[in-house]
Amino acid sequence: MNSSATTKTTAVLVALIIVVAVVAGVGGYFAGQSAGYDAGYKAGYDKGVMAGGAKAYEKGKSEGYKAGYETGYKEGLKAGKPKGPTLPDKIKIGSLMCLSGFLGPMGQKIKLGVELAVKEINRKGGIAGRPVELIVEDTATDPKTALEAFKKLVEVDGCKVVIGPMASPEVMAIGKYANERKVVVISPTATSPKITTEFPDDYIFRTVGSDALQGKALADTALKKGFTKIATLVLNNPYGIGIEEKAKEVLGDKIVLSIRYDPTKMDFRTELSQIKDAGVEAVIYVGWYEDGQVMFRQALEMGLDNIQWIAAEGVYGEPMFKVADAAEFMKRAVIGTRPIAPTGLITYKLFAESFKKEYGKAPTMYQDTAYDATMLAALAIAYAGQYDGAKIKDALQYVSQYYIGATGHKMFDKNGDQLTQFYEIWKVEKVDGKYKFVGIGRWP
Amino acid sequence: MVVVNWLQVLFNSAVTGSLYLLAAVGLTLTYGLTRFPNFAHAEFMALGAYAGYTIAEQLKLGFPYSFIAAFISSAALGAASYLLVFRPLTHRGATIIHLMVASIGLDFFVRHLIKQVWGGEQLSFRMVWPYFDVGPVRITGLWVALILSAIVMVGVMHIVLTRTRLGKAIRASANNPDLAMASGVDVEKIALVVWIVGAALAGVGGLFRAADTRLVPLIGWEILLPAFAVVILGGIGSFYGALIAAYVIGLAENFGVVFLVMFKLSTDYKFAIAFLILILTLILKPSGFGRLFGEGGKVV
Numbered sequence: 001m002n003s004s005a006t007t008k009t010t011a012v013l014v015a016l017i018i019v020v021a022v023v024a025g026v027g028g029y030f031a032g033q034s035a036g037y038d039a040g041y042k043a044g045y046d047k048g049v050m051a052g053g054a055k056a057y058e059k060g061k062s063e064g065y066k067a068g069y070e071t072g073y074k075e076g077l078k079a080g081k082p083k084g085p086t087l088p089d090k091i092k093i094g095s096l097m098c099l100s101g102f103l104g105p106m107g108q109k110i111k112l113g114v115e116l117a118v119k120e121i122n123r124k125g126g127i128a129g130r131p132v133e134l135i136v137e138d139t140a141t142d143p144k145t146a147l148e149a150f151k152k153l154v155e156v157d158g159c160k161v162v163i164g165p166m167a168s169p170e171v172m173a174i175g176k177y178a179n180e181r182k183v184v185v186i187s188p189t190a191t192s193p194k195i196t197t198e199f200p201d202d203y204i205f206r207t208v209g210s211d212a213l214q215g216k217a218l219a220d221t222a223l224k225k226g227f228t229k230i231a232t233l234v235l236n237n238p239y240g241i242g243i244e245e246k247a248k249e250v251l252g253d254k255i256v257l258s259i260r261y262d263p264t265k266m267d268f269r270t271e272l273s274q275i276k277d278a279g280v281e282a283v284i285y286v287g288w289y290e291d292g293q294v295m296f297r298q299a300l301e302m303g304l305d306n307i308q309w310i311a312a313e314g315v316y317g318e319p320m321f322k323v324a325d326a327a328e329f330m331k332r333a334v335i336g337t338r339p340i341a342p343t344g345l346i347t348y349k350l351f352a353e354s355f356k357k358e359y360g361k362a363p364t365m366y367q368d369t370a371y372d373a374t375m376l377a378a379l380a381i382a383y384a385g386q387y388d389g390a391k392i393k394d395a396l397q398y399v400s401q402y403y404i405g406a407t408g409h410k411m412f413d414k415n416g417d418q419l420t421q422f423y424e425i426w427k428v429e430k431v432d433g434k435y436k437f438v439g440i441g442r443w444p
Numbered sequence: 445m446v447v448v449n450w451l452q453v454l455f456n457s458a459v460t461g462s463l464y465l466l467a468a469v470g471l472t473l474t475y476g477l478t479r480f481p482n483f484a485h486a487e488f489m490a491l492g493a494y495a496g497y498t499i500a501e502q503l504k505l506g507f508p509y510s511f512i513a514a515f516i517s518s519a520a521l522g523a524a525s526y527l528l529v530f531r532p533l534t535h536r537g538a539t540i541i542h543l544m545v546a547s548i549g550l551d552f553f554v555r556h557l558i559k560q561v562w563g564g565e566q567l568s569f570r571m572v573w574p575y576f577d578v579g580p581v582r583i584t585g586l587w588v589a590l591i592l593s594a595i596v597m598v599g600v601m602h603i604v605l606t607r608t609r610l611g612k613a614i615r616a617s618a619n620n621p622d623l624a625m626a627s628g629v630d631v632e633k634i635a636l637v638v639w640i641v642g643a644a645l646a647g648v649g650g651l652f653r654a655a656d657t658r659l660v661p662l663i664g665w666e667i668l669l670p671a672f673a674v675v676i677l678g679g680i681g682s683f684y685g686a687l688i689a690a691y692v693i694g695l696a697e698n699f700g701v702v703f704l705v706m707f708k709l710s711t712d713y714k715f716a717i718a719f720l721i722l723i724l725t726l727i728l729k730p731s732g733f734g735r736l737f738g739e740g741g742k743v744v
Contacts, residue, residue: 236710264666266657269460322566324570
């Protein structure tokens, strides 16, 4: 055997070991057993990286991963079935989604990510042999409705884990109640830094990075383009204000005008006049779909398309193009940021394949974080071995250390926030008469 | 120092005020004539908006036709509401509370009917309006159409109210229904006419709101609160009072935005400014602007 063949064989083998170890571990969670996992993962990982080197590892991992995934998963499930005596016969996972209202079009899509995860779990035999039952409630993108729906999930259905809600103000509204009733809440989309400061170290988790990071990403984008006179225009809620404050920290007195607006008003002419009159070079904008469409349409009418708009991820998505004026405005004047998974992840590819098989189209923003949130919830329940909020919360912290999901390594910090988050810088292009989002850079 | 283009703010106020006026005229007239606040008025706006959407976007007939569709469909709904719900209830001796609650019930019924027909999802007009600058002021075709519609409506209403027998009958019925009836005025017929016209104007207002923003089943409900503010500020039942009040609230909201931004407050509070004016009116001059136009205070 020559040395390159040896390296290759070693790499494939090592990759297989890693993958089987990771996945056996994942399966092991479902069984409530994790002792062998730590050892296997560590040994496999060290050996793999040390022996094969990064290049060989890359080469071997795609083939190895897939094979290892299935085997490991099945093994873990088989081993797990006899265990977990205190789990109920049916395991309920609740979900709060904005199926109507400002984020309605986004919520309809994100729900699919949650449902996909539940389907996959049940197809593989559920959690220690018990099927998962998903209960989805609509929050209408309204904090009050979100709290009512949350109470229904907790009091009527007895859910101990809830995926969602989506919007930051909704998470803020249910946080206190969740802590009182010891119910684990994992939001796949709420990004406000206020969630960290208001609810540190408790039952509130999220599988997307805090806007403490996105605010910086937006501000850095403005700096990189050399703007010195900037306005902020944000939703008057924790999502908008969170980003506004972080952007101010970075940009200081380069921000000459700050406007916080009410999304229900829909008459933004005078707000936009103010921006026009201030003579700024750029606008950092935080909005949602419904108000964003109207804001962009009125901005086009007011002639604000000669200013660079830099938008957060709330207005990223195809539904924005339903309004012709808004789409045209975005093409002319808007770039933005959005959270994404690290590129080239095998786990993302697997998720995307499974998604496509189920729904016939490629996944879009936040369907991946919703999938990861649901998987983490299931793993935590399995690892806890009991349907008990406090136990699941501790288990969630633990399993997140080892979980590599669709969006990468999902380790929580002590506040239940993501340790890392990457952002894509996007713009809008018109190709063959159709508008579409295009990535033009990354942050950091 | 923040630079402000005051002329633009003034123009924006005219746009906001015109919308509120179209929305509030029917509300104040029916309130004055049939003596209860009609919450289903919100759905007169919504139906007009959706009917207009169907004509303009689904049948692609263009905005002028959708204007007519909004006018006619809301007029029909106004007539049906009065003939099938409120008049029979009044005949059975319903009080203001009964009628008010019935109007809320009717509102829910119509809103969910709309939801069934057009769906709860947000819809948008696709047409693109031309825009141009007049001096420092940015103007679009839609805003001009809205302001013109309000002006034409005011002109026509003014002539009808002051120069025609129908107008005289409306004023008489609003002022004192018993006396009007004794003098040979068919008060119920007059009421029907007012319901039809008021609803039709609300439908047009709803259409403009939809073209300016987007369509959701709650579109009428969003405007109902400022519309009630206009009604009370203008004096219940007073057409001319509503005319002034609509533009006062339009100005308060838009200038409010300028000052709120200056003081680094959220523009959420522009509603609060409008309602502050309303509260002050109720304390200082409970009859609103209506009394300015005649000794009775009920002069339409």
